Amino acid sequence: MVMTRSYCRFCGALCGILVETDGERVTSVRGDPTHPLSKGYTCPKGRALPAFHHHPDRLDQPLLRGQPTSWDEVLGDLAARLGDIVAAHGPDAVASFVGTGSAFDVNGRRLAERFMQALPSRSRYSTATVDNASKPLVAELMGGHPGLVPAVDHHGATLVLLFGTNPVVSHGHLNAFPDPIVRLRALAARGELWVVDPRHHETARLATRHLAVRPGTDYALLAYLVRSLLEARGGADSAYLEAHTRPEDVDRLREAVAPFDRATAAARCGLAETDLDDLLSAIQRHRRVAGQTGTGVTMSPAANASEWLMWALHIVTGSFDAPGGMWFNPGFMKCFDRRPIRASDGTPGPGPRSRPELPGRWGELPCAALADEIEAGNVRALFVVGGNPLTALAQPDRLAAAFARLDVLVVADVVRTEVTELATHTFACAGQLERADLPGLADTFQVAVAAQYTPAVVPPAGDRRPMWWAFAELARHLGLKLLPKGLEPDTCTDEDLLAIMADRSVASWAELKAAPGVIVASEGSFGWVRRNLLPEGRWRLAPEALVAELATLVDQQPAPLVLIPRRQLRHMNAQLRDGAAGAVRADRPDVLLHPDDARPAGVRSGDLVTVSSAHGSVTGVACLSGELRSGTVSIPHGFAEPNVSRLTASGDADRLSGMTRQSGIPVTVARADPSSGS
Ligand SMILES: Nc1nc2c(c(=O)[nH]1)N[C@H]1C(S)=C(S)[C@@H](COP(=O)(O)OP(=O)(O)OC[C@H]3O[C@@H](n4cnc5c(=O)[nH]c(N)nc54)[C@H](O)[C@@H]3O)O[C@H]1N2
Ligand SMILES: Nc1nc2c(c(=O)[nH]1)N[C@H]1C(S)=C(S)[C@@H](COP(=O)(O)OP(=O)(O)OC[C@H]3O[C@@H](n4cnc5c(=O)[nH]c(N)nc54)[C@H](O)[C@@H]3O)O[C@H]1N2
Ligand code: SF4
Numbered sequence: 001m002v003m004t005r006s007y008c009r010f011c012g013a014l015c016g017i018l019v020e021t022d023g024e025r026v027t028s029v030r031g032d033p034t035h036p037l038s039k040g041y042t043c044p045k046g047r048a049l050p051a052f053h054h055h056p057d058r059l060d061q062p063l064l065r066g067q068p069t070s071w072d073e074v075l076g077d078l079a080a081r082l083g084d085i086v087a088a089h090g091p092d093a094v095a096s097f098v099g100t101g102s103a104f105d106v107n108g109r110r111l112a113e114r115f116m117q118a119l120p121s122r123s124r125y126s127t128a129t130v131d132n133a134s135k136p137l138v139a140e141l142m143g144g145h146p147g148l149v150p151a152v153d154h155h156g157a158t159l160v161l162l163f164g165t166n167p168v169v170s171h172g173h174l175n176a177f178p179d180p181i182v183r184l185r186a187l188a189a190r191g192e193l194w195v196v197d198p199r200h201h202e203t204a205r206l207a208t209r210h211l212a213v214r215p216g217t218d219y220a221l222l223a224y225l226v227r228s229l230l231e232a233r234g235g236a237d238s239a240y241l242e243a244h245t246r247p248e249d250v251d252r253l254r255e256a257v258a259p260f261d262r263a264t265a266a267a268r269c270g271l272a273e274t275d276l277d278d279l280l281s282a283i284q285r286h287r288r289v290a291g292q293t294g295t296g297v298t299m300s301p302a303a304n305a306s307e308w309l310m311w312a313l314h315i316v317t318g319s320f321d322a323p324g325g326m327w328f329n330p331g332f333m334k335c336f337d338r339r340p341i342r343a344s345d346g347t348p349g350p351g352p353r354s355r356p357e358l359p360g361r362w363g364e365l366p367c368a369a370l371a372d373e374i375e376a377g378n379v380r381a382l383f384v385v386g387g388n389p390l391t392a393l394a395q396p397d398r399l400a401a402a403f404a405r406l407d408v409l410v411v412a413d414v415v416r417t418e419v420t421e422l423a424t425h426t427f428a429c430a431g432q433l434e435r436a437d438l439p440g441l442a443d444t445f446q447v448a449v450a451a452q453y454t455p456a457v458v459p460p461a462g463d464r465r466p467m468w469w470a471f472a473e474l475a476r477h478l479g480l481k482l483l484p485k486g487l488e489p490d491t492c493t494d495e496d497l498l499a500i501m502a503d504r505s506v507a508s509w510a511e512l513k514a515a516p517g518v519i520v521a522s523e524g525s526f527g528w529v530r531r532n533l534l535p536e537g538r539w540r541l542a543p544e545a546l547v548a549e550l551a552t553l554v555d556q557q558p559a560p561l562v563l564i565p566r567r568q569l570r571h572m573n574a575q576l577r578d579g580a581a582g583a584v585r586a587d588r589p590d591v592l593l594h595p596d597d598a599r600p601a602g603v604r605s606g607d608l609v610t611v612s613s614a615h616g617s618v619t620g621v622a623c624l625s626g627e628l629r630s631g632t633v634s635i636p637h638g639f640a641e642p643n644v645s646r647l648t649a650s651g652d653a654d655r656l657s658g659m660t661r662q663s664g665i666p667v668t669v670a671r672a673d674p675s676s677g678s
């Protein structure tokens with residue numbers, strides 16, 4: 001038996017783990033009690049790692065049109081086809097979709113991205129536009145950089161607001177939330193913890209107050225708070241506003257939120273006026289706030305306006321980049337606080353050819369356009385890099401038909417999925433326990449300025465190869481060079497690449513490698529955004545595009561019954577939905593309904609229920625629950641059945657951010673089989 005210290009790479013919490021192995025067999029995973037951030041905590045997904053590692057559907061060899069083959073064969077064939085496609089249609093005909101499964105493979109993700117840049121192809125898609133697009137958008141428009149991620153000051157905040165996020169289950173949206181129950185209890189014990197969510201979920205149960213807001217109306221509640229704070233003696237931090245904003249922006253903000261008086265906001269949000277009063281006085285009492293939004297907000301139709309007003313609330317109360325409020329993680333590897341950063345103004349680039357009304361942002365195109373681009377013949381080859389577009393993207397049936405028309409569909413994954421079924425070329429990638437790593441993409445999302453090096457726990461089984469190697473080798477076949485000077489695919493190691501990445505980090509590569517676990521540099525870093533990034537230290541408080549969006553919402557009419565998203569503890573999107581082929585417990589994709597919405601349709605718990613939107617319908621098992629606000633239907637995503645993405649549509653995308661709407665979708669419910677039962 002050998003014990004290796006590592007960290008879990010299923011989700012952004014990056015919990016410290018101790019992995020026990022017997023030869024190449026992974027026998028157990030438990031929380032690392034010496035890890036200062038996760039403190040021994042793991043969730044069932046982390047503990048399912050041994051079962052996932054030995055999943056019967058793991059890919060052991062690359063596949064060519066579904067048949068096991070050698071890497072030489074699959075990469076040689078692929079290179080020839082890509083060469084033809086690029087020669088005939090140009091490099092933009094080669095697209096990539098980068099998913100969550102590659103987010104914690106720092107070398108693999110980097111080389112996949114470098115490959116697209118080397119082609120060079122503009123047809124780059126990622127889950128950013130089905131997950132969080134309003135966040136980088138607002139960060140760029142207000143702070144000048146899409147990578148600014150506000151995070152709760154866990155050691156100083158006394159008033160924490162969580163809007164549309166359930167960290168007990170998700171462990172955070174963008175912001176990592178390891179050991180969530182202990183952290184949330186500590187926050188609630190120090191002051192107040194408010195949860196604003198249509199569902200009284202696992203996190204709401206730990207809150208000091210829960211507001212069951214009507215989906216898609218967060219902007220109205222936030223507008224009311226900002227409006228009230230900006231009134232004379234309302235509680236705004238005038239010194240902060242004077243130092244860190246422009247007076248004309250404060251006037252523009254005041255004007256924009258003017259329509260949202262208490263009665264209007266309460267009616268819109270479906271909350272009592274006293275709820276709004278209570279939240280306002282809590283803010284006035286604590287003076288500073290630490291508010292975080294999640295996918296409940298980013299997936300909603302008013303995502304940009306809501307995120308903007310959440311930022312505005314922090315700026316008006318002097319809570320941004322300030323102890324007791326929110327800080328911005330500069331990154332252990334990225335070190336934004338130690339170098340000048342060029343500010344951008346958020347002007348979008350050109351959109352996809354078939355959907356020119358959508359924006360190109362952050363070097364990507366919106367996922368909402370992927371099916372159109374394939375159907376139009378603009379995309380002929382697609383790389384799926386650690387993703388499951390057939391459950392993650394809208395209209396899966398249309399997308400599957402579009403995939404069938406592709407000349408080439410390359411899937412880089414660790415297990416067989418519905419997407420590898422359609423693949424022409426499949427890369428059998430080294431899984432998380434089979435590669436050395438550092439937190440890359442997750443660097444600035446962590447709960448502290450911290451980094452942990454992990455060695456590979458076991459060598460890659462079968463003919464699995466690191467994903468970075470597959471892209472480097474494919475590039476070599478095409479006459480492109482992806483690896484830094486002096487490195488060749490067959491002699492380079494994970495560590496060679498990590499060492500280069502760690503070049504500019506807080507600790508040296510040698511220190512990272514020698515450390516017995518995570519290195520924590522600090523648990524809060526304040527002031528650097530105002531110092532290094534903001535022009536004259538001033539936030540852009542009232543970006544024109546966001547002011548305009550709010551104006552369109554003034555007369556919004558809420559729909560009577562809407563779909564809302566929900567995450568579950570035992571699966572990570574489409575991963576582990578089968579309980580690693582039954583080796584561990586799996587979640588059931590129940591359709592949660594409020595009894596008041598189920599009754600008129602004659603639906604009882606356990607019945608099969610059909611949920612329909614303007615775009616499609618799904619059938620699942622109903623579970624009646626008073627924890628939901630009436631007027632909402634909650635369905636998790638990631639399942640083949642019910643595949644909730646049948647209810648969303650790629651035409652229903654936000655013009656400003658490119659984000660596909662996935663919350664607040666009007667739906668109806670009906671018994672799937674009205675003849676049975678009574
Ligand atoms: N209606 C609706 N739609 C949604 C959502 C919703 O709530 N409702 N949620 C959205 C969100 S937030 C997201 S992030 C997307 C999720 O979209 P995706 O990220 O596309 O989906 P995942 O299921 O996470 O896909 C991860 C894939 O990576 C593979 N994988 C695991 N480990 C590795 C590895 O080490 N290397 C490689 N190469 N692959 C690996 C897994 O086997 C899996 O196939 O879905 C979005 N779509
Ligand atoms: N166990 C587990 N963990 C995960 C994942 C997983 O699949 N399983 N996925 C990972 C990924 S890819 C992501 S992006 C994160 C997401 O992390 P979170 O954003 O925390 O995701 P959820 O837990 O679904 O919480 C979203 C909440 O928004 C609420 N909501 C819906 N609409 C609205 C609205 O209009 N307003 C408000 N205020 N609330 C609303 C829903 O009721 C729900 O409780 O989780 C990550 N972690
Ligand atoms: S919360 Fe669970 S899935 Fe996320 S890193 Fe920790 S153990 Fe892994």
Ligand SMILES: [Mo]
Pocket residue numbers: 100127131
């Ligand atoms: Mo996500």
